Structure formats: structure tokens, C-alpha cells
Amino acid sequence: MKRKTNMNYALVVLSASIMLIAASCEKGFLEKKPDSSIVLLSSIEDLWNLLDNYQVMNYTSSLPQLSADEYFIINDDVFDGLIRETQRNAYIWADNPYGSETTVASWNYPYTGIFYANSVLDALESTRFSYFPVAEKNPVKGSALFMRAYLFFDLLRTFAPIYDPATANTDSGIPIRLQSGIDYTAKRSSVAASYDQIFNDLESAKGLLPNATSPSYLNRPSVCAVYALMARIHLERAEYELASRYADSALTLKNTLIDFNSLDSLSERPFANAPDEVIYYTQQIGEFNTTQYSINTQGYIGIDPELLRLYSSEDLRTAIYFQRNSLGNFNVKRGYATGIYPFTGLAVDELYLIRAEALARIGNSQSASEVLDELLVKRYLPGAYPGTADLAPEDLLDRILEERRKELVWRGTRWHDLRRLNKEGREIHLYRTVHGQQHHLLPNDPRYTFPIPPEEIQLSDIEQNRH
Numbered sequence: 095m096k097r098k099t100n101m102n103y104a105l106v107v108l109s110a111s112i113m114l115i116a117a118s119c120e121k122g123f124l125e126k127k128p129d130s131s132i133v134l135l136s137s138i139e140d141l142w143n144l145l146d147n148y149q150v151m152n153y154t155s156s157l158p159q160l161s162a163d164e165y166f167i168i169n170d171d172v173f174d175g176l177i178r179e180t181q182r183n184a185y186i187w188a189d190n191p192y193g194s195e196t197t198v199a200s201w202n203y204p205y206t207g208i209f210y211a212n213s214v215l216d217a218l219e220s221t222r223f224s225y226f227p228v229a230e231k232n233p234v235k236g237s238a239l240f241m242r243a244y245l246f247f248d249l250l251r252t253f254a255p256i257y258d259p260a261t262a263n264t265d266s267g268i269p270i271r272l273q274s275g276i277d278y279t280a281k282r283s284s285v286a287a288s289y290d291q292i293f294n295d296l297e298s299a300k301g302l303l304p305n306a307t308s309p310s311y312l313n314r315p316s317v318c319a320v321y322a323l324m325a326r327i328h329l330e331r332a333e334y335e336l337a338s339r340y341a342d343s344a345l346t347l348k349n350t351l352i353d354f355n356s357l358d359s360l361s362e363r364p365f366a367n368a369p370d371e372v373i374y375y376t377q378q379i380g381e382f383n384t385t386q387y388s389i390n391t392q393g394y395i396g397i398d399p400e401l402l403r404l405y406s407s408e409d410l411r412t413a414i415y416f417q418r419n420s421l422g423n424f425n426v427k428r429g430y431a432t433g434i435y436p437f438t439g440l441a442v443d444e445l446y447l448i449r450a451e452a453l454a455r456i457g458n459s460q461s462a463s464e465v466l467d468e469l470l471v472k473r474y475l476p477g478a479y480p481g482t483a484d485l486a487p488e489d490l491l492d493r494i495l496e497e498r499r500k501e502l503v504w505r506g507t508r509w510h511d512l513r514r515l516n517k518e519g520r521e522i523h524l525y526r527t528v529h530g531q532q533h534h535l536l537p538n539d540p541r542y543t544f545p546i547p548p549e550e551i552q553l554s555d556i557e558q559n560r561h
Contacts, residue, residue, distance in 0.1 A: 138231070145211070145234065151211075151313070152439075155506075156380075158508075158510060159382075160180070162508040163508065164398055164401060165398060173529075176383075176384070178195070178382060186533040187526075187541045197547075201249070201253065201546070204245040207241060233303060236300075243295035244376070246291060246292050254268055254285055257289065257331045262284065262289070263285075263286045264284060265285040266557050266559070267289075269283070269556060272291075279554050292327070300317055303319075306348055312373075316347075316374070318344050321341075324336070329452060334451075337452040344373070344445050351442060352370055354411065359410065362427055365429060373439070373440040373441055375439045377438055378506055386434045387426050387434050393423070396419070396423030397425065401500075409473060415427060429505070438505060444501075447466075447498045450462045450463075450469075451494045454491045521537050545559050546558050
């Protein structure tokens with residue numbers, strides 16, 4: 095993955111950093127401030143340097159992983175010892191997950207990336223860039239549009255209600271900022287309008303990007319990434335025909351699957367830094383130790399035993415994904431991420447699962463079974479995978495959903511899957527017990543939508559979610 099830190103744009107970074115620190119930490123990102131657009135961008139290289147700042151552009155929310163049911167904290171002493179209030183509160187689904195904490199990275203980081211993307215887009219529209227060749231500008235513009243859409247979607251699925259066509263025009267979405275200047279306050283758009291902007295950005299980006307990117311630039315998007323993100327979005331919106339179509343389009347451009355028989359199951363890092371299945375690289379914001387990959391077999395959390403029971407003895411993912419710690423619990427090994435926090439990006443295996451689920455839901459069980467089997471035969475010992483051709487349609491869908499949970503573990507997808515599956519009536523109840531008190535998250539509970547950070551409500555006067 096490209097990590098460029100060229101010194102010739104130090105002034106740009108300094109200027110942006112001053113604005114972003116003020117916007118993201120001290121006062122809230124959307125608060126009205128004096129005009130402070132970036133004015134120093136003067137070359138295509140400057141624009142790429144902003145977009146290649148992976149620590150801004152390629153991070154996604156950590157809150158959904160904190161609240162998902164993939165892990166448990168081993169005892170009350172460990173829970174009490176967690177420094178961050180958000181870490182404790184989100185684990186037990188408190189009404190106010192932030193406590194007294196004022197900075198919410200899951201809100202500030204995406205809006206910082208959106209600021210960067212808007213700065214690039216505004217620069218490209220300026221007279222300074224009118225003389226540059228279109229062939230040089232198009233990939234930059236397409237990348238900025240894609241990244242803005244990707245970050246808008248991350249914010250929308252974290253801080254807004256799940257999409258419902260009956261209420262999307264009235265449900266509150268997110269503030270949609272389309273300019274780099276921060277001298278105005280953006281109010282919350284509706285969920286429908288928020289999605290419209292995401293789709294507009296992706297449609298525009300599609301005609302400007304290359305079909306694929308090299309392993310050295312997985313932090314940059316491609317047409318394949320556009321299709322993959324569209325497939326993810328339409329699955330979450332329960333638009334299965336579209337989800338299937340976009341997944342198929344992405345897989346036409348990239349369909350490489352890793353044969354897990356070729357991996358070292360004893361290694362703590364069984365995947366290379368640029369796994370063949372990765373289409374677009376993002377990772378979770380690095381702020382909570384309970385959401386890290388295993389580091390020296392950390393003992394203060396364990397993987398949910400119910401999840402572990404889903405893997406058979408012939409399933410290679412048990413040894414590839416997990417390792418036992420000194421207390422006898424299991425932790426997650428390093429996955430597709432280059433660092434210690436989870437990979438949350440777009441990958442081929444997710445596309446297979448999206449396509450299989452979408453096909454099953456629109457009544458094409460035979461094709462759904464074939465797609466699922468093509469993936470899973472790479473995850474089992476040779477000759478051990480039983481296949482799914484004999485399953486009844488409803489059993490096949492259940493199996494696909496189970497395999498999705500097993501395949502995408504620790505990838506930031508589980509919380510969003512719980513939201514959409516409960517919306518369709520799956521009735522998945524979550525329970526956690528701390529200090530003898532049982533905490534219960536009901537299906538479709540309002541707490542599945544995280545509150546807008548209180549400082550943003552106070553300083554920007556935008557509407558809070560209803561809890």
C-alpha cells in the first residue's frame with residue numbers, strides 16, 4: 095500500500111493540520127468558522143499527496159466493532175481497567191456511549207477525510223489546474239469522489255438509521271459537506287438525500303478511475319472498488335438485484351481467491367501485507383485496545399464462543415483466523431490489515447458472499463449455491479468441503495448468512511449485519527453481563543444507531559438521533 099510523505103507539500107499538510115485540529119478536536123468539525131480553504135495546492139502531485147495520506151483517507155469507524163457480538167471482555171476487573179469511557183459504555187450499549195468524552199474519532203476522522211477530498215475537488219475546479227491535462231486530473235478527481243462517498247457511507251451507517259424506503263425521506267441522515275471551506279454549517283440531510291449524494295459521487299467516479307489498481311496502491315480506488323462498494327451498499331439497503339449485479343461486475347474485474355491451504359496456519363500473520371483478495375484498503379481507527387488484532391496473545395478479551403462453535407474441524411479458518419491465549423480463550427490473528435487494527439475495506443471474499451446472498455434472496459438458489467461453494471472450497475481441507483447443492487432454499491440462505499459471519503469476522507461488518515438482519519425480522523438478541531448486571535440489546539433497538547457527538551450538537555446545532 096502506498097504511503098507517501100513527500101516533504102514538498104509540508105506547507106499544505108501544516109495548513110490543513112492546523113484547520114483539522116481546530117475542526118476535529120477542540121470545537122467540533124461542523125461548527126461555523128472563518129473561511130480557511132486550502133490555497134497552496136498547485137500540482138497534481140500535491141493532490142495525490144493529500145489523497146495518499148492513508149492515516150486520514152483510509153480509516154473507518156471503530157464504534158461498531160466495540161458494540162458487536164464477536165468478542166467478550168474476560169472479567170469485571172478488566173472492564174473496570176479500561177481507560178476510555180466510550181470503550182466501556184459501547185460494550186454494554188449504554189444510552190450515552192461517550193460519557194464525558196468530548197472527542198469522537200469515529201465522527202471526526204471521516205469528516206477530516208471528506209475535508210481532504212473536497213479540498214482536492216475544489217482545487218481541480220480552480221484556474222490553477224485548468225492547464226493540466228485531463229488524463230492527469232481524471233484519476234485524482236475520481237479518487238476524491240470515491241473516497242468522499244466511502245466516508246459518507248461509513249458515517250451514514252454508523253450515525254443514521256438503517257435505510258427504510260418508507261421513511262428515508264424523513265429520517266435524519268448526516269451533514270453532507272461538498273466544499274472544503276469551513277465557513278458554513280451543514281445541517282443533516284435526510285437518509286435518502288445522503289444516499290443520493292453517495293450514489294452521485296460513485297457514478298461520477300466510475301468514469302474517471304482505472305479498472306484496477308496495483309498492490310502498491312491499494313489505498314487508491316478503482317472501478318472495481320466502485321462496483322464493490324455499490325454491492326455492499328445495496329445489500330445493506332436490501333436491494334438484492336442491484337447487489338448481485340454490482341458484485342458480479344466487480345468480480346468480472348477481480349475474482350482472485352486465496353486458497354487457505356497455501357497459508358501457514360501456525361503464523362500469527364498468515365496473510366501478506368497486500369493479500370490478493372484486497373480491492374480497496376481501509377482499516378479501523380486505531381484507538382481501542384479491545385478491537386485490536388491479537389498482540390502477543392492478549393488475554394483481556396476472547397472471541398465469542400458461539401462464533402467459534404460455527405467452525406468445523408475441517409474448516410481452515412479456525413487456525414488461520416484465531417489463536418489460543420494463555421488463559422485458554424481465543425484471540426483474532428492479524429488479518430488483511432497492515433497494522434494492528436482490523437481491515438475494513440473491500441475484498442473479493444465479501445463480494446462472493448454478497449453475490450451468493452443476493453442470488454439466494456431473489457430465488458436463484460442454484461447459482462447462489464455455486465457462488466458460495468466456489469469461495470468455501472478454498473477455506474476447507476482438500477476434499478473436506480461438503481458443498482451446498484442439496485440444501486433447501488431457506489436453509490441455503492441461513493448457511494450463506496452463517497458463512498458471512500464466519501468469513502468476515504473482525505472486519506467491521508457484523509454490527510451492520512445485525513442491523514439489517516433484525517430489520518427483516520431475524521430477532522437477534524445480544525446479551526452481556528458486567529458486575530452481575532445483564533445488559534440486553536433488543537432487535538431494532540434505537541441504540542443500533544450511535545448518537546451524534548454531543549459537542550457537535552452543541553456547537554453546530556444539528557439534530558440529535560432519537561434514543
